Amino acid sequence: MAADSSPARNTAAEDLAPRLRLAVARLHRRLRQSADPNLTLSQLSALASVERDGPITLGALARIEQVQPPTITALSGKLEAAGLLERTIDESDRRIHRVEITPAGAKLLEQHRKRKNAYLDRRLRRLTEADRAALTRAAAILERLAAEDPQ
Amino acid sequence: MAADSSPARNTAAEDLAPRLRLAVARLHRRLRQSADPNLTLSQLSALASVERDGPITLGALARIEQVQPPTITALSGKLEAAGLLERTIDESDRRIHRVEITPAGAKLLEQHRKRKNAYLDRRLRRLTEADRAALTRAAAILERLAAEDPQ
DNA sequence: TCGAACAAATTAGCCTCACGAACTATTCCG
DNA sequence: CGGAATAGTTCGTGAGGCTAATTTGTTCGA
Numbered sequence A, B: 001m002a003a004d005s006s007p008a009r010n011t012a013a014e015d016l017a018p019r020l021r022l023a024v025a026r027l028h029r030r031l032r033q034s035a036d037p038n039l040t041l042s043q044l045s046a047l048a049s050v051e052r053d054g055p056i057t058l059g060a061l062a063r064i065e066q067v068q069p070p071t072i073t074a075l076s077g078k079l080e081a082a083g084l085l086e087r088t089i090d091e092s093d094r095r096i097h098r099v100e101i102t103p104a105g106a107k108l109l110e111q112h113r114k115r116k117n118a119y120l121d122r123r124l125r126r127l128t129e130a131d132r133a134a135l136t137r138a139a140a141i142l143e144r145l146a147a148e149d150p151q
Numbered sequence C: 001t002c003g004a005a006c007a008a009a010t011t012a013g014c015c016t017c018a019c020g021a022a023c024t025a026t027t028c029c030g
Numbered sequence D: 001c002g003g004a005a006t007a008g009t010t011c012g013t014g015a016g017g018c019t020a021a022t023t024t025g026t027t028c029g030a
Helices: A016-033 A041-053 A058-065 A069-081 A103-113 A119-126 A129-147 B008-014 B016-033 B041-053 B058-065 B069-081 B103-113 B119-126 B129-147
Strands: A085-089 A097-101 B085-089 B097-101
Touching (some): A016 A119, A016 B016, A016 B129, A041 A058, A041 A097, A041 B016, A058 A069, A058 A097, A129 B016
Antiparallel strands (some): A085 A097
């Protein structure tokens, strides 16, 4: 139900941020709990970025994922250990390490996109078509927000 | 497989879950980074639940927050230590511990709802009115999703 | 009535995520 | 050549969350 007699003013918008904060925090917890044990949310995010932008240097990946370098070292270490990423060292500048998705990594991502029985998918299927449409639009906005540079 | 591998109709909805998963994971990271250092997202969520439903037993709070009891012990311990919650032991059944928000806790929550310069608020203010409206609607849906019982 | 079963919360030990500070390796440049 | 800069890594810390085991308290039935 979407109508608390709110006039055109931005009354609703005024408490949008706190509501969104809580909703994202709680949903994140839910997603973690129901996540594929082989691939945490952070790993999933990194893997998706590498697929999209790889081969990519670790530094660039850290910027895209918006985490500090040590976090990427650890994350990509796990993904490599799982055979989902492969690392190559730039021979013309051996400080630079690039990672790239492996076939196994791509396959896992693909499976992941098709998970039809995960918590979130089940929930979404129970929504009305209109609600799903609203979330589809919101997802695009949230993706943009998350990707924007700080400041 | 699901009944409908239908054409254009819910094509967008089909990859909604993976997109939402990533968006929530990434946005959550952003929110953590820009969170008030005095109150993590988990603490904020628990505090808000206690305000809404308190006085409440720790077990009930765990169910609402959808975490295991040890997590609530730790969380409420921190909130109590910070003076945001107060605990009372039920004298008719001393196993039962209830927590309740303190004036300081309520004040902190209130301030939190008004944070006008936090990352998320700044970002939201830059969106179009239509985008904010879309997010407002989405926030309501996401809140419901996050609050639903499992299964 | 007292001991066993149950219930609520806590403790202990483990793992991931993420950070800052300090360090290593490499390259660049004056 | 030797210092400064750049890319990554290591180390130690803390939050968040889990399971398994334990403690504390209550209830119930033989």
